[in-house]
Amino acid sequence: MAFLGVVGAAPVEELQKRNTFTISQVESTKFVRNGPASIVKTFRKYGKAPPAALIMAAAASPNGTVSATPLDAYDTEYVSQIDVGGTTMNMVLDTGSADLWVFSSLQPSSQTSGHNIYKADSSKKVSGATWEIVYGDGSEASGAVYSDKVVVGGMTATSQAVEAATSVSSQLQVEKAIDGIFGLAFSSISSVEPNKVKTFFDNVKPSLAFPLFAVTLKYHAPGTYDFGFIDKSKYTGNITYVDVNTTQGAWEFTASGYAVGSGSTTTTNINAVIDTGATLLYLPTAVVKAYYAKVPKAQVSRTEGGYIFPCSTTLPDFTVIIGGSKQVVPGKYINYAPTKTDPTTCFGGIQKVGDIGVSIFGDIFLKSKYVIHEAGSGTPRLGFAQQVGV
Ligand SMILES: *[C@@H]1O[C@H](CO)[C@@H](O)[C@H](O)[C@H]1NC(C)=O
Numbered sequence: 001m002a003f004l005g006v007v008g009a010a011p012v013e014e015l016q017k018r019n020t021f022t023i024s025q026v027e028s029t030k031f032v033r034n035g036p037a038s039i040v041k042t043f044r045k046y047g048k049a050p051p052a053a054l055i056m057a058a059a060a061s062p063n064g065t066v067s068a069t070p071l072d073a074y075d076t077e078y079v080s081q082i083d084v085g086g087t088t089m090n091m092v093l094d095t096g097s098a099d100l101w102v103f104s105s106l107q108p109s110s111q112t113s114g115h116n117i118y119k120a121d122s123s124k125k126v127s128g129a130t131w132e133i134v135y136g137d138g139s140e141a142s143g144a145v146y147s148d149k150v151v152v153g154g155m156t157a158t159s160q161a162v163e164a165a166t167s168v169s170s171q172l173q174v175e176k177a178i179d180g181i182f183g184l185a186f187s188s189i190s191s192v193e194p195n196k197v198k199t200f201f202d203n204v205k206p207s208l209a210f211p212l213f214a215v216t217l218k219y220h221a222p223g224t225y226d227f228g229f230i231d232k233s234k235y236t237g238n239i240t241y242v243d244v245n246t247t248q249g250a251w252e253f254t255a256s257g258y259a260v261g262s263g264s265t266t267t268t269n270i271n272a273v274i275d276t277g278a279t280l281l282y283l284p285t286a287v288v289k290a291y292y293a294k295v296p297k298a299q300v301s302r303t304e305g306g307y308i309f310p311c312s313t314t315l316p317d318f319t320v321i322i323g324g325s326k327q328v329v330p331g332k333y334i335n336y337a338p339t340k341t342d343p344t345t346c347f348g349g350i351q352k353v354g355d356i357g358v359s360i361f362g363d364i365f366l367k368s369k370y371v372i373h374e375a376g377s378g379t380p381r382l383g384f385a386q387q388v389g390v
């Protein structure tokens with residue numbers, strides 16, 4: 001959602017995405033879910049047999065699994081249900097930031113209408129601690145800090161720093177389906193002052209079977225975050241690991257090249273971060289140009305703020321070379337959504353990263369992958385594998 005330096009320089013569509021939810025859209029998709037068991041329920045609700053993988057995860061997780069459900073028809077954001085101090089909150093699990101903040105009883109009621117709120121109990125207040133976050137679209141939130149119990153997919157952190165909002169800007173207020181953000185980047189970029197606080201992952205890590213979490217965001221369907229274990233039923237082929245550069249507190253790594261469709265591989269270093277809170281896949285200009293050169297009638301639209309093409313276009317796959325392995329994003333996944341001005345024109349899921357200097361591998365990339373985030377005693381690393389059924 002907010003990758004540090006990205007603030008103030010996020011590409012236009014990322015800026016616009018916050019405004020794409022209307023209240024009615026949000027209300028109609030305000031799901032209430034809790035772990036694999038409820039994903040199974042969801043599949044039943046839609047008359048589909050639950051995938052065997054989910055049943056296995058529900059029955060056999062050595063640690064915890066929480067579902068991540070798309071908020072709209074375009075997977076603009078995914079929300080998960082988290083128990084924060086006894087209240088169930090709908091939160092975005094965000095590997096691009098490290099704060100766990102929630103709508104709270106400290107805000108004026110005019111700001112919290114339609115949201116679940118964390119009930120701030122003064123006996124749990126962390127004296128003198130404050131926080132403030134500004135996102136790429138200028139939206140912001142700030143407040144005080146409490147130490148409280150947080151439960152995610154059956155895993156509990158008893159003394160988790162909960163950043164309770166005292167004020168949240170209007171762009172965030174209108175997203176009724178999101179009651180807060182749950183940061184999964186490194187604790188070093190916590191915005192809490194004067195002392196940084198640990199993320200939920202850092203707090204529960206010592207008690208996890210393995211010091212990792214694995215993300216399975218899905219195309220137009222609920223996915224999962226697995227904590228403490230790798231679910232072999234969710235990926236196919238080998239897992240390829242690369243070291244993470246934690247200097248900026250992000251899940252940052254270097255890819256070594258790319259290919260468009262069945263074309264040959266171009267070798268070039270792509271410095272990138274994994275960011276579940278970002279909707280699209282943002283890449284260097286040369287890479288983006290090379291991709292859309294293979295998309296008939298693709299063009300840059302000033303009004304839309306990025307590459308567009310006729311919705312009927314068949315898009316080529318996009319392959320990123322990571323640790324020597326080919327990580328393929330199916331062309332279909334790169335059609336993000338019809339534009340608001342013309343429903344026959346679609347906005348691309350791959351866009352230029354611009355001046356940010358580091359590529360952002362958001363949901364468009366992640367939806368076809370099983371991505372392991374490991375932070376044990378050695379250098380943290382990311383593991384990539386192709387999702388089953390992609
Ligand atoms: C995770 O699983 C391990 C081994 O099964 C167990 O000892 C540990 O308590 C679990 N941790 C959490 C946070 O549930």
Ligand SMILES: *[C@@H]1O[C@H](CO)[C@@H](O)[C@H](O)[C@H]1NC(C)=O
Pocket residue numbers: 237238
């Ligand atoms: C997985 O790795 C093994 C050992 O390195 C290799 O022999 C095999 O071909 C790989 N499989 C795939 C699907 O890439």
Ligand SMILES: *[C@@H]1O[C@H](CO)[C@@H](O)[C@H](O)[C@H]1NC(C)=O
Pocket residue numbers: 245246247248
């Ligand atoms: C890690 O990232 C920092 C800042 O982004 C950069 O200066 C440094 O060279 C990187 N280190 C490695 C080993 O790539």
